[in-house]
Amino acid sequence: MTDSSALDPEDRKIVTLARSARARNGVPEGAAVRDETGRTYVAGTVALDSLKLSALQTAVAMAVASGATSLEAAAVVTEAETAAAEDRAAVRDLGGAGTPVLVAGPDGTVRTTVTAG
Numbered sequence: 001m002t003d004s005s006a007l008d009p010e011d012r013k014i015v016t017l018a019r020s021a022r023a024r025n026g027v028p029e030g031a032a033v034r035d036e037t038g039r040t041y042v043a044g045t046v047a048l049d050s051l052k053l054s055a056l057q058t059a060v061a062m063a064v065a066s067g068a069t070s071l072e073a074a075a076v077v078t079e080a081e082t083a084a085a086e087d088r089a090a091v092r093d094l095g096g097a098g099t100p101v102l103v104a105g106p107d108g109t110v111r112t113t114v115t116a117g
Helices: 011-023 055-065 085-095
Strands: 030-035 040-044 069-076 100-104 110-115
Touching: 011 030, 011 040, 011 055, 011 069, 011 100, 030 055, 030 085, 040 055, 055 069, 055 085, 069 085, 085 100
Parallel strands: 069 100
Antiparallel strands: 030 040, 030 069, 100 110
């Protein structure tokens, strides 16, 4: 486990945003990404009959649709122990293999940080 208070303030911010999205929307996961300019994009899981996206995939898609060309970091709040391979791939596509992905539990405690690679 990572002490969330020891996180960089910008990383703590995206974890908080991801946690808020999960709680506000009552979805299984919340996510937030920070682009190369410091802008943040926040999303929850999308579960429609015709479209299924994880929260992290949705946040990356929102960043791309808004003109982001790279990512500095990503965060996902989930019950899962780590970020799914598909989620890391979406982050990697925009941010590169070294982009950190913070994985936090529903209480906002960061369990682990993995790279998108």
